[in-house]
Amino acid sequence: xxxxxxxxxxxxxxxxxxxDLLRWPEKTRRAASNFQQQNPQSAxxxxxxxxxxxxxxxxxxxxxIRVDLETQILRSFPAVQAKRSGNRLWSWSALxxxxxxxxxxxxxxxxxxxxxxxxxxxxxxxxxxxxxxxxDIIADAFGTTDATLFVEDPTT
Amino acid sequence: xxxxxxxxxxxxVHDPDTALVLDIGRGDKKAAAILxxxxxxxxxxxxRNMLGDANEAEDIAQEVFLKVWQHAGKWHPGKAKFExxxxxxxxxxxxxxxxxxxxxxxxxxPETVDEDxxxxxxxxxxxxxxVQIEEAMMHxxxxxxxALTLCHLQETSNIEAARIMKISIEALESLLARGRNGLRKRxxxxxxxxxxx
Numbered sequence: 001x002x003x004x005x006x007x008x009x010x011x012x013x014x015x016x017x018x019x020d021l022l023r024w025p026e027k028t029r030r031a032a033s034n035f036q037q038q039n040p041q042s043a044x045x046x047x048x049x050x051x052x053x054x055x056x057x058x059x060x061x062x063x064x065i066r067v068d069l070e071t072q073i074l075r076s077f078p079a080v081q082a083k084r085s086g087n088r089l090w091s092w093s094a095l096x097x098x099x100x101x102x103x104x105x106x107x108x109x110x111x112x113x114x115x116x117x118x119x120x121x122x123x124x125x126x127x128x129x130x131x132x133x134x135x136d137i138i139a140d141a142f143g144t145t146d147a148t149l150f151v152e153d154p155t156t
Numbered sequence: 157x158x159x160x161x162x163x164x165x166x167x168x169v170h171d172p173d174t175a176l177v178l179d180i181g182r183g184d185k186k187a188a189a190i191l192x193x194x195x196x197x198x199x200x201x202x203x204r205n206m207l208g209d210a211n212e213a214e215d216i217a218q219e220v221f222l223k224v225w226q227h228a229g230k231w232h233p234g235k236a237k238f239e240x241x242x243x244x245x246x247x248x249x250x251x252x253x254x255x256x257x258x259x260x261x262x263x264x265x266p267e268t269v270d271e272d273x274x275x276x277x278x279x280x281x282x283x284x285x286x287v288q289i290e291e292a293m294m295h296x297x298x299x300x301x302x303a304l305t306l307c308h309l310q311e312t313s314n315i316e317a318a319r320i321m322k323i324s325i326e327a328l329e330s331l332l333a334r335g336r337n338g339l340r341k342r343x344x345x346x347x348x349x350x351x352x353x
Contacts, residue, residue, distance in 0.1 A: 016329045016333045017314075017332065018336070023307075023308070052343070053336045053339050053340050056289050056339055057289075057309065059286050060289055060309060061204075061289075063200055063201060063204045063210055065196060065197055072218065073196070073222075074188060076222055077188065
């Protein structure tokens, strides 16, 4: 990284990160310090112009942590399911896990696709997938996101 | 407790939380308690600055740690710091809540002052100033607010903040500059009035 900084760059960084060089990206500080030494008045003017916002940000209210918040959070965690013992070729929970489930998990995803198509045709409504398409069905079968899968699109 | 160093030689991402996350993934609640204690203040502060409400900030923090508990078992150490993921989750939850709010954030303090009342003492002025500043922050677009909160208030590096927000450093710097400018404009008159009292 160059140790030379232009007036414009110094000003841009001050407008971005404020008047304290210690808040600037580490790789820019040496060049900024050099600029400051070579152009003390210009640098001071630029940095002083940021004092108002720096002081304001220092006054942003601080929220004390409620004493029992940690306990409340820990109590909100659902109980961990006991691990199954013994060797099993497959289990219901494995259907939702791609690595453990393997073929059964893919079979589950395909079954969901078939069922949704049947229901959509039977009721007269077209359940259309969201923009991501069938990938979301498979992703949801593996328990990754909370994304809504279907958008109801009533046909006439 | 697991003694993983958190350092992946392949990717050189040192993460002090790796050992805890691996234990949490195995259902270790003591490890979860340590992680909560370690990161709770930052999560609450981030959410408070994004939402401007103490109760909602606590809700967000709770949601973040619940997601930690639910997803820790899927974490692959070495790719990124776990704290980066938590920050990202917190910010996204805040964005969701702001979208659901869909209300105009209104100032809380009245503009008029009782002329006959004695002048406010310094602590009252400080409180009013803090409130005004928080309200000015709340009037910034959420992404500018997020950038300022991460970089200035939480002293996250620009690289890490850009990673959290999933944007380039240039985009982050643009948000920071516009956020600072927006704050200055919003506060200019109000702070001047308060400081003159």
